[in-house]
Amino acid sequence: MKFEILKTDGKARTGLIHTTHGVIETPAFMPVGTQASVKAMLPEELESIGAEIILGNTYHLYLRPGSKLIENLGGLHKFMHWNRPILTDSGGYQVFSLSSRRKISEAGVVFQSHIDGSRIELSPEKSIEIQKELGADIIMCFDECTPYPATHEETKNSLELSLAWAKRCREVPLKPHQTLFGIIQGGMFQDLRELSASSMKKIDFEGYAIGGLSVGEDSDTLYEMTQTTASFLPFEKPRYLMGVGKPEDILEAVKSGVDMFDCVLPTRHGRNGQLFTSEGTLVISHAKFKEDSNPLDPQCECYVCKNYSRAYLRHLFVAKEILASRLNTWHNLHFYLQFMKNIREAIKKSQFDKLYQDFYKSEAVSCHCEER
């Protein structure tokens, strides 16, 4: 992997991540393909709307269908028919959010599968081994996502566990096309974010993620912690804000110099009928759209907005048609990917501040999104 910064505008920057499976323009949004499928979408459709990298979930894929099985079938790219770059998370986050009866020790984590209750062990070495089997281009260190809220002491202990694990992750040899990112923790404490960042930098990773955010804190804290953490990271390496977020969250993070994002919002909201538009979020089941012949977003040029009315999309959603999930997901992902493209172009033209101001003047701020 090679990261090339093409242009900066304030702290915001645009660049290229070169991988064996292709180039990713940054700032980049990665659609989430939890179970070897970005829900309701074909790989070709993702490509057509500008997705250049997707995220796969180590926890889910390890439990089902199994990472060894995927490796035997030629790796995740071939398995799911996606030939561009893939990033896999470490499984740590899902162990903490999905599994039950987990027991954490210096060695690793023992937990029960959320699918069949079976006993699973995950350690730094095991997580990297799974990600090697999956064959992702960018793989993540196994870490503990510090609970929120947490005291300074709890956060520091958690951070040190993650740090010890990061060192062990670093020692596992990877496949030639793979690269490893470290994850900065430190909760909502500036000094601990700095401690985590400086310690991780000493281990030396090809990129750094900002972890432990979007866990329940308010937006101001999210933005402050993102900015602080980004400022401690080396300029020349990619920065990835994990699991974030709403369009305004992404905009704020880009302003702080973040390069990569992932979030389930566009896909999950799509399936739930909450649609992102240039005029704000729109709940498609609303009765006011019953006979509305307009496209979802008159300013949008996606396949859905060019060919279907709000009335049809409402009908599909109300009638629980599979096509509702397809079209709504398609539009929402297009919205996100187009948003990233606009951001990249603004940075290239040194107009990021203008885009930033215009965004808050517009009605695109997703005030109706309760969910993170």
Next chain:
Amino acid sequence: MKFEILKTDGKARTGLIHTTHGVIETPAFMPVGTQASVKAMLPEELESIGAEIILGNTYHLYLRPGSKLIENLGGLHKFMHWNRPILTDSGGYQVFSLSSRRKISEAGVVFQSHIDGSRIELSPEKSIEIQKELGADIIMCFDECTPYPATHEETKNSLELSLAWAKRCREVPLKPHQTLFGIIQGGMFQDLRELSASSMKKIDFEGYAIGGLSVGEDSDTLYEMTQTTASFLPFEKPRYLMGVGKPEDILEAVKSGVDMFDCVLPTRHGRNGQLFTSEGTLVISHAKFKEDSNPLDPQCECYVCKNYSRAYLRHLFVAKEILASRLNTWHNLHFYLQFMKNIREAIKKSQFDKLYQDFYKSEAVSCHCEER
């Protein structure tokens, strides 16, 4: 509408149905788009696998979102972004199979909606009015699907009701691009099939459907009744066997001179993971496919078989991914449409008998399909 027979081979024939929205090659299979969507498929995908006409359900569309609403939005073609021909059924079949507390009289049917229990009236005139509003190219007479089993007397009474209704349907003026098909009833009685056919021919329709089959009778009876009824129908008009069926049922009906078919089997089986292949029906959830790197059907050239393994399709199905429904439906519909294409080509080359013999020698007979 104009029907042009290009070639016959025994009783089997291949031809063209010319409509305002395009040409349909016969024998034709019509994918079912009950609620203004062929479940899980885009219109462009249907086109790409060779669908030339789809079926919409009057009963469902009348209840939700409403035929008047669809007309106000430019008609069903525009509403669902499908610009090729559409056939709508009359709603009769669904009134008898889906609604509760129905009361039939000479005037029509009063019943409760299966969606919200509201009281709905449907009559021959009303059914045609709804189909006019939907804007289908081929619309069907409102009739009673005779229950099975039924005595000779019950069947005759039902037939006469349908006949009286057919006369009233014929009197409703249609939109210029629309054409009306009559439906032959008569249950499992040859003399009543003949009576229904001769009476309907006197009214004179642009095409004739064979109704009241695939209602629980055995295959031999289905084939016998199809053959008998087809023999009473005028040579020069299209013949449509409603709601049928398995590949072998279609083959038998083509042998008897039937031109058009619709059935939910390929789409419903797709969603249930029962997949049609040249080697017979395959249940994708089966453990034996867990690590199977082969395509679904090695002889198939569809998008799914070219790009995905059985192992991946099994994983998607087991993990309840929306993509499972998409890919499985795609493959099954492709199987049906390719089957029709092979039939048409065989008739053109006077090789229908060979195709017929080869089919029964092959393992494609869908012995594992319990469902009709």
